[in-house]
Amino acid sequence: MIKVGIPRALYYYQYYPMCKAFFEGLGAETVVSPPTNKAILSSGASRAVGETCLPVKVFFGHVKFLVEKCDCVFIPAIRSLGRKAYHCSKFLGLPDMTKALIPECPPILDPEIDLNQGRRRLYQIIYTLGRYFTSDKGKVKKAVEEAWKVNLAYSNRMSREGITPIQALEGIYQSKEEVDPGDNMLPSLRIGIIGHPYVIYDDYINHRLIFRLQAMGGEILTPEMVGEEALYIAMTSLVGKQHWSFEADIIGAGECYLEAKVDGIISVAVFGYGPDSMLINVVQRRARELKTPFLHLSLDEHTSEGGLVTRLEAFLDMVERRKRICA
Numbered sequence: 060m061i062k063v064g065i066p067r068a069l070y071y072y073q074y075y076p077m078c079k080a081f082f083e084g085l086g087a088e089t090v091v092s093p094p095t096n097k098a099i100l101s102s103g104a105s106r107a108v109g110e111t112c113l114p115v116k117v118f119f120g121h122v123k124f125l126v127e128k129c130d131c132v133f134i135p136a137i138r139s140l141g142r143k144a145y146h147c148s149k150f151l152g153l154p155d156m157t158k159a160l161i162p163e164c165p166p167i168l169d170p171e172i173d174l175n176q177g178r179r180r181l182y183q184i185i186y187t188l189g190r191y192f193t194s195d196k197g198k199v200k201k202a203v204e205e206a207w208k209v210n211l212a213y214s215n216r217m218s219r220e221g222i223t224p225i226q227a228l229e230g231i232y233q234s235k236e237e238v239d240p241g242d243n244m245l246p247s248l249r250i251g252i253i254g255h256p257y258v259i260y261d262d263y264i265n266h267r268l269i270f271r272l273q274a275m276g277g278e279i280l281t282p283e284m285v286g287e288e289a290l291y292i293a294m295t296s297l298v299g300k301q302h303w304s305f306e307a308d309i310i311g312a313g314e315c316y317l318e319a320k321v322d323g324i325i326s327v328a329v330f331g332y333g334p335d336s337m338l339i340n341v342v343q344r345r346a347r348e349l350k351t352p353f354l355h356l357s358l359d360e361h362t363s364e365g366g367l368v369t370r371l372e373a374f375l376d377m378v379e380r381r382k383r384i385c386a
C-alpha cells in the first residue's frame with residue numbers, strides 16, 4: 060500500500076480530513092507528522108532562509124520528519140481556493156521550495172489548485188493526481204465524492220457545535236483530551252481569536268494559546284465556529300471585494316465577533332508579515348470604534364512563553380475588570 064505523507068502544518072488544519080478520505084479512497088495510507096515540537100521547528104529552520112515566515116519553517120520541519128516514513132508527500136501548490144481571492148505566494152511555491160531545500164524528500168504530489176480556472180480544470184488536475192494510485196477513473200470519482208462529503212461534514216460540524224479544528228479532529232480520529240478548567244478565573248468572558256489556522260491551532264507556535272484561555276474558563280470563538288458564508292458576508296460588508304484567501308478569517312471573523320458582542324478580541328500573527336498587519340488593522344479600528352478590548356500578539360521562533368503569558372493575563376484581567384464595571 061502506498062504511504063502518503065501529510066505534514067501537520069499550513070493547510071493541514073483545514074483540509075486534513077478531506078485529503079485523508081481522498082487518498083484512502085484510492086487505496087493509499089496517510090501518514091501524518093506529529094504536532095510541532097522544538098526538534099521539528101529547528102530542523103525546518105535549518106533549511107530555510109532567514110526571512111522565511113515561521114509557519115513555512117515549521118512546514119519544512121514536518122516534511123523532514125516524514126522523509127523515510129512515506130513513499131510520497133502531498134504538497135499542493137495552492138494559488139486560489141475561489142472567489143478570485145489568492146493565497147500568499149509561499150503556498151504556491153511550497154512544492155518547489157521543498158524540492159530545492161529538502162532534496163532527500165520522497166516524490167512530491169504537487170497539484171496546482173486554482174479554483175478560478177473552473178471546475179473542469181480542477182477535475183483534470185485531480186484525475187491526474189489520482190493516476191499515481193490507480194488507472195480506474197471510477198475509483199477516483201468515488202474518492203473525490205467521499206472526500207468532498209467528509210470536508211463538508213468537518214466544516215459544518217465546527218460551525219454547528221462551535222468547536223475548533225483540533226477538537227473536531229480529536230472527535231473524528233481519537234478520544235478527546237479534556238481541558239482542565241483550572242481555577243476558572245474567567246467564568247463569563249467570551250474571547251474571539253483571529254488569525255491563520257496554522258498559527259491559531261499550532262500549540263507550539265502559539266504557546267498553547269487556546270488551551271490557556273480555555274483552562275482559565277474563557278469561552279473561545281475561532282473563525283471555523285462562525286461558518287464560511289457568514290465570514291464572507293461580514294468581510295465584504297467592511298472591505299468590499301476579497302483579495303486574500305485568509306481575509307475572511309481575519310476581517311470577517313473580527314466583524315462577526317464584534318456583532319456577537321464578545322468581551323475581547325485577540326489577533327495572532329507571525330512577525331513581519333505585511334498583508335496581515337493591514338487586515339488586522341481593519342479589525343483593530345472597528346474594535347476601537349465599538350470600544351471592545353483588542354490584543355495583538357506577534358509571534359516568531361524567539362517569542363518567549365513567559366512574556367506571552369504575562370501579556371495574556373494582563374489583557375484578560377483588564378477585560379474582566381472592564382466587564383464588571385460596565386455591568
Ligand code: SF4
Nearest residue numbers: 112114147149329332
Ligand atoms: S500568509 Fe504569511 S504566515 Fe502564511 S505562509 Fe504566507 S507569509 Fe507565511
